[in-house]
Amino acid sequence: MEKEIIEEIYRVVDEYFTEPELNKLIKVFVEEKNVERSTWSSITRSVHGMLGGDSPAIHRAAALTEVVMLALDMIDDLQDQDNWSKPWMSCPQAYTLNGILGFLITFMGELSTFNTGDSSQPALPAKEISRLLARAVHGQQLDINGSIQTEQDYILMVQQKSGSLIQLACYMGYALIEHLDQEQIDRLNELSYCIGIIAQIGNDVNDLQRYDVKNDLLQKKRTLPILFLLEDSPKEFPILTEYYEGRVSKEDFLLKKLDCLAYVKASGCLEYSQIIQALYKERAEKLLETIPDSLWKDQFVAVTIG
Template sequence: MNDCIPLIGQQMRKLVQRWFTAEPLVRYAELFIEDKLQESTKFGQLTIIHYRMFGGTEEVVYQAAAAVELFILASDILDDLQDQDAPAKVWMQVPQPAAIHVASALLTLSQQAMLECAMDSETRIALAEMMNGQILRAANGQMIDIMNEITDEQSYFDMVKQKSAALLLFACMTGVMLAGQSWHSTVAEYATEVGIAAQIQNDLRDLLRWDDKSDFLKRKRTLLTLYLIEGEAEEDRWINDYFQGKLSVDDVALNRERFREACERTGAILYGSVMSRMHYNRFEELLGSIQEASPWKSTFLQILNQETA
């Protein structure tokens, strides 16, 4: 699938050059796209795999993959602007109103590009409804995440299904439906499972960080921080006190090793690893149940394994 990555980037640039006419909008959009292409285009690749998996043969899939990646890019920009935890990203180094405007324009461009991909009105309507439905689900999940309103394990999984999993579902189902198929419930289920696995892996990564992305220092409620603050050990009471605001960042700033030790001793890290693996295993089980997936399975897993296994 590596040979499709340049084609996705090429289509992203072409769409910007065709639809954006204001020079600053073009300039910033191209700058942001170049930054994006230095990282992963796994969402677009998943669109292509599912299109081929279900019998699609046309080159239009590369524009669909570009549409998906434009939406992911816009989401990343808005997410970073909301969290203010990625100062090195290029969109964090331009005037904020410009970054917000570019993200908004990319969202609309993504939808326009997707509508152009469908060969007939029935597919076009189905794609648009699916895309908008998943985008709205992701918007709901993102709002819950922004407000930090996770209260227990169930509310965490509900948020992840709406946020992270909805975006993976969107990428996969775009390929399925563009190939002329209807909504595929098994694809939807395994996209959700792998989305949950990936989010828990992200939470594991951010649990032990001690910088702007630290979930602990930001008092962010995740599956893992909830596990920690629900602990009853007296020696870990300071963690709960910090989340309740009884301690300040300055009060815990020197507790990095103490926090790491607590994460290991309480089993929080092991718990997260087991939960992530459980959802990933369910994804693999569901993937194996789809006959069309067999020739593409190794490529599919190769794209995902780096972040979710």
Template sequence: MDGCTGKIEQEMRAGLRAFFTVPYLLDQGMACLEEKLREALLFGRLTVLHYRAFGGTGAGIYRAAAAVEFMILSLDIIDDLQDKDNQETVWGRLSPDIALNIALGMLTLSQHLLLTADFPHERSGSAARLMNEQVLAAINGQTVDLLNNIESEEEYMEMIRLKSAGLLAAACLTGTLLATGEPLSEVRTYAEELGIAAQMKNDIRDVLNWDNKNDFWNRKKTLPTLYLLQSISDEQRWIADYFAERLQLADVVNRKEEIERIMEESGTLLYSSVRMRTHYYNYLDLVGKISLAPEWKEQILAMAD
């Protein structure tokens, strides 16, 4: 896996230079990409790791991993445009029409890179279908997220299976499919468990982060806020009134310390943390059972750190 990230970055930069031919589009697209490259490229690295772990050889996987990362970046940009809650990014500072055009270009480029990578046509076609199916599932999950009308933990779980957990599974399955010709169900199962745990961890963070992305201020229905709404006493009904928009932000913005106290006393944070860790331990257990050499299992488990 040495040099994996650098090779994925090279493929992504080369893809933009080849197909974003309008200078302004290329400049802004490259700026969005460079912001993405400050992250660890987890999805692309998972694609490469699973390809190698299941016996895949050759350099074509780096192009496929770049395709996966472009899929993720394009959906991140679109999500931020819809949520209007991440204005500090490069794309958040662009006009929405230009940012959307960049996202659509990257999503299309994702498919092109995958279909032109050095694999048998049948395998690259199957991987492209898998990614298309996951993008469509993520669009369904994002619609549920935008409507923000879920009322139960079961509905929340289905949303993140469609969206964040499914996207992480798609990265792992793309590598597995390109190596073996099959999207192994056991890989999907453990990857979804990791994706669920990661999303729950983000939701715990976002309910405690009191900037403009805070899920309480934004009335977002997540595992912590759903549990909180089910746990409040009669004296705390103002929280339900706020989520039902019977109160406005100005009515509650000075009650941050009280909200934190209520979350602590109700067990909201403890419950959410336990649920998150349960899915993480499921991931560890499922990876332990898969038929792979110990060194590959260790590398897959290390991706969760």
């Protein structure tokens, strides 16, 4: 995050939370996200710039993007019960919940300052932002409730879970620009979904090859590469199917961890996932061709599809 984004986040944290311990803890969470080199605010700012925006309020909007995304990241870690190195997972859970509430309260409170009815003040419609957040929550529910059975289910879930968040980060930038045509907005929304799918597949491929508890197999998730694995596992690696069906315990499955990782590498699931990822990247690049070249566009590409 850029220095002015961090300073803006700290400003609103100081305004809303004067209890010293909670104020300090929330800033620890922010700094952890900064160490990760979070790019959410860069997406908001670069979209604003590449579409011709020049609002002096864009850095405030970008800071709010980081605030709400950090709250959602923390919720995701609590639901998955992993990422134990993060300060919001190592502190008392009650403190983490207060931190999440703090970020959400700050986000909604500051969002209202954009919607004063003053024609000289750019607006960020709360209803549209809430709709995008609700879609992301819907996608998260699909991810954790075991309803994903097919590749189509997976793509729909990712469009809602990851794509809606990319769309939100973009919206926080382009909503501050007047007179954008609907066709341009529709292309940017489709681009957001493509970027979300590209990023999620990349994360899922990486998580499947991990040796620790964050490996998605241990959580019995059904990501794109895992759906591919499960098709052949009854014949090729039956203990995986048995584990997913609850006929083998996690402890017994862990005894076959190295064999399972070897099966993952030999199965072709990683290559298949990368092919699907490449198809969405090709579509994203075609959509980007409709946007004039600029340094802002270069920055947007760098922080999204690389």
